[in-house]
Amino acid sequence: MSRRFPSSQAGPLLLMGYDREGQTSSSFVIRCGTPDCEWGFPMPDLGEIAVEACYSSFRNHCVEVHGLKEDDDSQIFLDLGKWTLTLLT
Ligand SMILES: [Zn+2]
Numbered sequence: 174m175s176r177r178f179p180s181s182q183a184g185p186l187l188l189m190g191y192d193r194e195g196q197t198s199s200s201f202v203i204r205c206g207t208p209d210c211e212w213g214f215p216m217p218d219l220g221e222i223a224v225e226a227c228y229s230s231f232r233n234h235c236v237e238v239h240g241l242k243e244d245d246d247s248q249i250f251l252d253l254g255k256w257t258l259t260l261l262t
Contacts, residue, residue, distance in 0.1 A: 203227055206252065206259035207239065224251075231258045 201216035212234050214227045228249050235241035241260065248261045 202256070203231075203251070204257050205231065205234065206250075206255075206257035210238070212238070227258070235260055 201219070202213045203216055204210075204214075205212035212231075214230050216223050216227060231249060232241070236243055239260075241247070245262075250259050250261050251257075252259065
């Protein structure tokens with residue numbers, strides 16, 4: 174008179190706990206402030222290392238796509254309201 178419950182039923186419940194992390198990482202995408210530009214940098218977090226990586230990646234993008242000179246020392250402006258990067262020239 175004994176019944177065994179399938180242990181696999183616990184699987185989907187456990188997986189749901191990991192969805193939140195995926196949403197967090199995909200919600201931090203910093204984009205190029207130039208209209209119609211598709212460039213974006215997915216941020217793992219807002220730590221100093223991630224921000225530095227984002228800035229240098231954006232600078233490379235400007236050299237390649239927007240005709241910025243490699244030795245240009247223009248400041249990069251991060252708009253915290255819109256999550257966009259623009260070059261101050
Ligand atoms: Zn751009």
